[in-house]
Amino acid sequence: MDTIYFVFQNSLLFTVPLVVVALGGMFSERSGIVNIALEGIMVIGAFFSIFFIKTFQGTIPPQLLFILAMFIAMFVGILFSLLHAYASINMKANQTISGTALNLFAPAFAVYTARMVQGVSQIDFKNNFRIPKVPLLGDIPVIGNLIFQNVYITTYIGIGILVVASIILYKTRFGLRLRACGGRVDLRRPHQHQLQRKRPGVWLPGVGGIDLRSMETFAHPLRRFLLRDDEDHRLDLDHHSVLGGSQPRPRHL
Amino acid sequence: MNKLLKSKGFQNASASILSIIFGFAFGFIVLLISNPANAVGGFLTILSGGFTGGMKGLGQTLYLATPIIMTGLSVGFAFKTGLFNIGASGQFIVGAFTAVFIAVRATFIPTEILWLVALIGAFVAGGLWALVPGFLKAYRNVNEVIASIMMNYIGMYLVNFMVVQTVFDAARNQSMTPTRAIIPKVGLDTLFNGSNVNLGIIIAILVAIIAYIVLEKTTFGYELKACGYNRSASQYAGMNSKRNILLSMVIAGAFAGLGGGLLYLAGSGKHIQVVDILAAEGFNGIPVALLGLSNPIGIIFAAIFVAYINVGGFYMQLYKFVPEVISIMVAAIIYLSAFSLFFREQISAFFKKRTEGK
Numbered sequence: 053m054d055t056i057y058f059v060f061q062n063s064l065l066f067t068v069p070l071v072v073v074a075l076g077g078m079f080s081e082r083s084g085i086v087n088i089a090l091e092g093i094m095v096i097g098a099f100f101s102i103f104f105i106k107t108f109q110g111t112i113p114p115q116l117l118f119i120l121a122m123f124i125a126m127f128v129g130i131l132f133s134l135l136h137a138y139a140s141i142n143m144k145a146n147q148t149i150s151g152t153a154l155n156l157f158a159p160a161f162a163v164y165t166a167r168m169v170q171g172v173s174q175i176d177f178k179n180n181f182r183i184p185k186v187p188l189l190g191d192i193p194v195i196g197n198l199i200f201q202n203v204y205i206t207t208y209i210g211i212g213i214l215v216v217a218s219i220i221l222y223k224t225r226f227g228l229r230l231r232a233c234g235g236r237v238d239l240r241r242p243h244q245h246q247l248q249r250k251r252p253g254v255w256l257p258g259v260g261g262i263d264l265r266s267m268e269t270f271a272h273p274l275r276r277f278l279l280r281d282d283e284d285h286r287l288d289l290d291h292h293s294v295l296g297g298s299q300p301r302p303r304h305l
Numbered sequence: 306m307n308k309l310l311k312s313k314g315f316q317n318a319s320a321s322i323l324s325i326i327f328g329f330a331f332g333f334i335v336l337l338i339s340n341p342a343n344a345v346g347g348f349l350t351i352l353s354g355g356f357t358g359g360m361k362g363l364g365q366t367l368y369l370a371t372p373i374i375m376t377g378l379s380v381g382f383a384f385k386t387g388l389f390n391i392g393a394s395g396q397f398i399v400g401a402f403t404a405v406f407i408a409v410r411a412t413f414i415p416t417e418i419l420w421l422v423a424l425i426g427a428f429v430a431g432g433l434w435a436l437v438p439g440f441l442k443a444y445r446n447v448n449e450v451i452a453s454i455m456m457n458y459i460g461m462y463l464v465n466f467m468v469v470q471t472v473f474d475a476a477r478n479q480s481m482t483p484t485r486a487i488i489p490k491v492g493l494d495t496l497f498n499g500s501n502v503n504l505g506i507i508i509a510i511l512v513a514i515i516a517y518i519v520l521e522k523t524t525f526g527y528e529l530k531a532c533g534y535n536r537s538a539s540q541y542a543g544m545n546s547k548r549n550i551l552l553s554m555v556i557a558g559a560f561a562g563l564g565g566g567l568l569y570l571a572g573s574g575k576h577i578q579v580v581d582i583l584a585a586e587g588f589n590g591i592p593v594a595l596l597g598l599s600n601p602i603g604i605i606f607a608a609i610f611v612a613y614i615n616v617g618g619f620y621m622q623l624y625k626f627v628p629e630v631i632s633i634m635v636a637a638i639i640y641l642s643a644f645s646l647f648f649r650e651q652i653s654a655f656f657k658k659r660t661e662g663k
Contacts, residue, residue, distance in 0.1 A: 135640070145643035148389060149595050153640035156592060160632030167627040168339045 057197045064199065068210035069094075075217045076129075082221065083230045088151030089136045092158035096132045097125035099162040099175075106177040114180045115205060122209070132158070181205070317598055320648040325596075325610075328638030335630055347624040351631070354617030362616055364497025367506045368571065369612035372397070374509040375564025376590025377608050378516055379431075379557045381599040385520055386553035387533025392438060392453025393561040394587025395460030399434045400427035400562025401569040401577055401584070402464040408483030408570060409472045420486040424508075424566045431562015432555040434460055439554025443547040449554065457583050465579050479576035480569075487572035501573035509567060510605055512560065517601035529553045561587060592639050611635060 073090055080087035101121035108117055132154065139150035166173045185191075186200040199207070221227040332351065336344040350357060355366035376393045383390035404427035407419070414422050438452035472481045488503045520526040531539040532549040540546045564586060569575055593611055597603030618631035641648075 139640065139643050143644050143647050145647075149643040150640055152591055152595065153636050153643060156632060156639060157636035160629045160636060164335075164339075164627050164629035164633060167629070 057201070060198050061202045064207055065204065068207050072210050072213055075213060079217070079221075079230070085137070085140055086147045086151065087133075087136065088148055089133065089154035092151075092155035093129050093133050093136075095158040095162055097129040099158075099165070100128040101125035102175050102177060103166075106175050109177055118181045118205060122206070316649050316652055317645070319652055320645040321596060321598065321603075321642060323648050323652075324638050324641035324645065327641050328634050331637040332630055332634035335633055336626065340624075340626065343624040343626065347621045347626045347630075350621045350624065351614055351617040351634075354613040354615075357617060357620040360497045361499040362620075364493065364500025364502040366609060366612045366616050367493075367497070368501040368503070368573065369615060370608045371502075371505045371509045371571070372564040372568040372586045373589045373593050373611060374506075374513060374605055374608040375567060376561050376586050377593030377597060377604040378509075378513055378590075378601060379561035379564070379594075380590045381594035381597060381601065381604050382516055382520070382560060383553060383557040384594055384599040385533060386529040386549070386557075387536075388442065388550070388554060388557070389450050390435070390438075390453060390554065390557045390561075391450050391591070392435065392456045392460075392558070392587075393564075393590045394583045394585075395453070395457035396431040396434045396558040396561035397565040397587045398464050398577070398584045399460045399565070400431035401565030402467060402480075403427050403430035403562070404486075404566035405480050405483050405569050405577060406467070406472055408486030409481050412485075416485050420488050420570055423483070423486045423570060424488075424563060427566025428559045428563040431565065432559035434562065435554045435558020436551070439551045439558075442554065443550040457587070461581070461583055464577065465581070468577050468579055473579075474576070477576070479578050482574075482576065483570055486570055488567065488570050501571055503571055505567040505571055509564075512563065513601040513605050516556075516560070520601065561590070564590075592635050595639050595642060598645075 073094055076093070077087050077090050101124045104124045105117060105121050108120075112120065136147075136150055136154055139145040140147045163173050166175055181204055183203050183205065184201065186196075186203065190196045190200040192200065221231065329352075333344065333348045336347050340347070355362045358365065376397055379393045379396065380390050404423040407414075407423040407426045411419065411422065434456060435453070438447075438449045438456055441447035441452045442449040468480045474481045488505050488508075490503045491507075493502045493504070493506075494500070518526075520530065528539065528544045529549050529552070531542070531544060532546045533553070536546050536550075539549070565584070568586065569577060589611070593604055593607045596610070597605070597607035614631050614634065615628075618628035621630070622628060
C-alpha cells in the first residue's frame, strides 16, 4: 500500500507541470497560434523564479516565497511570450521560426546569465517547500494519503488552474472569442482588435516553469537542468529545445 | 543593376544579412551589459571568429560546419517539401551508430573502402529512421513533428542500448574508436594545420549541391515541392503525394544520418557517449536551415557562418565571457529572420523609392 501511495504522490508531482504547460499551449493553440516556444518560456520562467528563490531564501517564509516565485515566473513568462506574440501577430512572422528562436534563446540566456553572475551554471537552493501532511485533510484514510501528504502547494494551484482554464474557455465571452479566433483564420481579419486579446493566452507556461522546481526532490533536475558545467554545456541548450510542444520531459530536466 | 536589386534572391539575402547585423548588435549589447570593460575585445573576437586561430581556426570552422550542413540540409529539405523534420537528432545519432558499428565490426571489408561503406550505412540508417514518421504522415496523416520527436527519444535510447551491447568501451562509457575507417584527410590537414577538417566537408558540400539540383532542376524535386505547397492540388495534378511525402522524409533523414557518420568517423576523438541527451547537432540544424532560407546552397553558407561564430565564441573565453552568448546571438538572428517578410517589404520599398526619385 505504501508503494501505491508513493507512486501516486510522485506521479502527481510530475503531472502538474505538464498540465499547466499543456494548458498554456492549449490557449495559444485555440487562438490559432502554434506555440512551439512553450519549452523556452518554461525555461525562462524557471530560471528567474529559481534565481528569486535563491536570493530571498531565508528572509521570507518558504511557502510565501514559493508563491511569490510563481508570480515571478508568470510575469517573466508573459513578457517572454510577448516576443512570440509580437512576431506572430504584429509581424505576421512564421510562428515555427520565432518559436524556435525563443527555444534557442531561453536556455542560452539562462546559462549565460547564471555563469556571468555567479560563475557556475548551477543555481543551488534549498528545497523546503514540501508539505509533509496537510492539517486535517491529511488524516483522511486513503484519500489523505494519496493527495494530502508529501505534496507541494503547486499541486493544488495546478488543479485550480485547470478548473479555471476550462471555465474561461467554455463559459466566458473571452473564451468564445478566443476559440472563434483560432477556429477560422478569416474571422480574425476583420476583427483585428481581437488578436490583441489572445496575448494573455500565452502566459501559462511561465507557471509551468516554476512547477519544475517541485520535482527537485528526486532528480535534482536543476542540477542537470540549469545546468551541467561540463565541456559540452552547449548540449544543454539543445536538449532543451526539444520543442516538446506541450510535452517537456521531466526526465531530461 | 536594377534587375539584380529587384531579384528575389537578392532581397532574401539582404533580409538575412540585415537580421545577422541586428543579431550581432544585440549580442554586443548583451556583452556590454554583462561586462563593459571587455565587451569590445570579446565582440571583436566573435567577429574575427574562425580567423582567430589562423589556419587552424579556419579548419576547425569547416570541421564544425560539416555535421550541421548535413542536419541543416535535412531540416531544410523537409521544409522545402512542407514538412518540419524535428527528428534530425534521432536520425543523426542512428546514422552515427551505424557508421561506428560498421567501422568497428565489419572486419571483412577492406580498410580502403570501409569508411565509404560505413558512411553509406549511416545514410541508409538515417533514411530508415525517418521512414517511420514519413510513413505515418503519408498514410495516416499523423503530425510529423510529434512522430519525429518521439523517434528522437527512441533513437537515442536505442543507440545507447546498442552501443553498450555491441561497440562498448566500458572504461570510458562510450563507443569504441573506429580506427580502421577514418575519413581520409586528403591533404586538408596539412593545409589547415592542427585542425580536424577532412574529406567530410567536401562530401557535405557535394551533397548540398546535389540536393539543390534535385530540388530545383528535376521533375522529382518539383513534385516534392508541389506536395509541400499544396498536397491536394498536387494530387489533383496527378502526383503521388503519399509517395512524395514518404520520400522527402526519407531523404531528409538520410542527410541527417550521413551527418552523424561524417562527424563520428572524422577521427577527431569524438565518440558516441552513453548519456541520455539528444544529439545537439540535430537541433543545430534548425537554425542553420532557417538562416539559409531552406536553400541547400544557402545552408552551406549558414552552417559555415554558425560554425565560424562558434569558433569565435570558443576563443572569446579569453575575455572571461561565456560562449553561450553565441547561442543568444544565433537565437536573436533567427528571431529577426522571422521578420524577413517585413524586412523584404522595407527593402523593396526603399529601392522603389530610390529609383522613382531619380
